[in-house]
Amino acid sequence: MADRPDADREAGANKPTLRLHVPEPKFRPGDTVDFSHIQVSEPGAQPRPDEACDARETAPLCHDLIRVLGDDNHAHGPWDPKLDPDTLRTMLGHFALVRAFDERMFRGQRQGKTSFYMKCTGEEATSVAAAMALASDDMVFPSYRQQGVLIVRGYDLVEMINQIYSNKGDKLKGRQLPIMYSSREHSFFSISGNLATQTPQAVGWAMASAMKGDSRIAATWVGEGSTAEGDFHSACTFATVYNAPVILNVINNQWAISSFSGFAGAERTTFAARALGYGLAGLRVDGNDALAVYASQRWAANRARANAGPTLIEYFTYRAEGHSTSDDPTGYRSAQEREEWPLGDPVMRLKNHLIALGEWDEERQEAMDREAAERVKAATKEAEKNGVLGHGMHQPFRTMFEDVFEELPWHLKEQAEQATRERLIKFHGGRPQ
Amino acid sequence: MSAEVKENQAAQSGTERRLNMIEAINDALDIMLERDPDVIVMGEDVGYFGGVFRCTAGLQKKHGKTRVFDTPISECGIIGVAVGMGAYGLRPVPEIQFADYIYPGLDQLISEAARLRYRSATEYIAPMTVRSPFGGGIFGGQTHSQSPEAIFTHVSGLKTVIPSTPYDAKGLLISCIEDNDPVIFFEPKRIYNGPFSGYYDKPAEPWKRHPQSVVPEGYYKIPLGKARTVTEGDAMTVLTYGTMVHVVESVCREKGVEAEILDLRTLVPIDIEAIEASVERTGKCLIVHEATRTSGFGAELSALVTERCFYHLEAPVERVTGFDTPYPHSLEWAYFPGPVRIGEAIDKLLKD
Ligand SMILES: Cc1ncc(C[n+]2csc(CCOP(=O)(O)OP(=O)(O)O)c2C)c(N)n1
């Protein structure tokens, strides 16, 4: 069937043969990893344009890599946010807590306490440092890997774990997959499992804030793989058309489950460079450099606040662990990638910076890590009092029918009665709720 | 030689090959890639890695990167390019990683693929088979559990196919790929690795003890539009498909009810003859699906049975379905239309 009409065949005889290109990552399991093709620019060498500049002025920064922390562990150049040591230690504390939390929850899943978990190891700076650069009431539309934002905003660990365990303390009533948090109190939007849907929503929230003469801006996070979804492109178009006070953060952690960034277009251009076609300001930033992350997020926030326009920021980082507890990355990428990653580890880099400033030492770091682990452990114990997934059904069955609509229509009332009756039959004499 | 005969022969000669549903699907894809150079397989993580459920494992290595490949994460793009490939003359078999993620591709599927033959008066067609795992029972929460088949059965120009065993999965998938119309092929992920009795707290059964896990080597087809009689009986007709075939079968066995269970296999076009013949004989009809109730495919079945078999019915048609809520995470098994819900409906029909 796949052939051209005969008339064309003649005409095509002298034309060159077409070939399909299918991207291929540089390394597969077992390969020796050499990242020398990754451009690692000189820390401090990137210009910092005025926050209200014409979006076109950011063009060179879309192909560069904004970096602040050098190999000498000191901060360099115009993007240095000049944070005081206390702020830096606070940031390090958030890092420690996120890492300890991820460790413990991952283990909890392996122990059967819940169905699913996702770590953000190696990418902590892209949520922690970014959230610190925003105002605490700026609205955040996250993907599933921004637990760092909640930690920065002081969300209660016990609440987070209740959600992960879908237990009776879970304020989302056990409805959502683990880690699909929501906290209006922390200006943190309900997380969707459907990729990139949050990006136009962030733009819409920002438009609404502008319509109402509010002062709060919106920020959204999306994985590099997910930028292929139409939603992301709609977000970019609306953001630029309405000059919305929004920040579009693209977390380029190189992988989307088993697909490398080339399947989202990275073989040809950068994710930051997408900004140019839309007329957005664009920045490409070392995502493992907490100071560069902070500074770039603050630049974009100031720009949005000044009605100077939206910004698309690519944070260049590396997903150091599997996609989720359901994934085993040894099946598709070289284990050496993590070790060879040229931009290092964000936590180590910040720690070494503080040490270089004479404001920190290994003993204090160890104490901080220990304390973080203890805090998570205590929170886990507390949450486990509310139960873990799989040990019975923690929510009254009627809660399944609540919130589908504001009010329960007749058919859901009937179905709720059915569910309650089934509970009685299934758990002989079990108390209907 | 019919496939059934072959299957029996294989079983008797001791050369039977038992596969789970994933392996059977993989086998069908492998055979079609081999037989027809116009068949291509694509989707998120289906290439090198072989799919998050492993349905395409090894196929890229065997058939090459331009026949089996990964795609960008864009369901709209995946289905849209499949329309274009079909227009060229290929037979794309795109995978959508979870049925819950097919929605960004709906415009391409509903407005384009399903209508291309009609609007171009057959100048162009879109012969694609969109494979996608669907259904709950794996603690996937609301975005890894849905059964959206009725959205597709409502679209003119789309066929909807749902296998319930490895043997059927292979034969049906081959038919779908050879079909010149766009087909949605929903794979019940709960039974990828084994049939399911509906008791989530009992140990999982592997496929290898199920007679329908005998999957002959090589090419065979199961025609679209034909139901399978799972069990014969006079007590009532049960119309069902996918995971629920096994749940219903086990409930009937447990209750000692001799029901005629029809595994519909193809929802559009439906095997109306088999339905009519059975309901006219039994006089009672139970419809079971996991999807939400309102405007679910059960509503269509109920209407068909009522319109066409009314004077044979001894009792009103009964429907057992999922509830009209998103699929909850922790209350998954309260949501699932399990043995208790099905048992009640059977009792009611028997009493009438
Ligand atoms: C619409 C949609 N399609 C597919 C999926 C399945 N899926 C979940 S995560 C993922 C990879 C996303 O990768 P990326 O955007 O790079 O984010 P990362 O996981 O690296 O943070 C895929 C394909 C989904 N959740 N939603």
Ligand SMILES: [Mg+2]
């Ligand atoms: Mg990614």
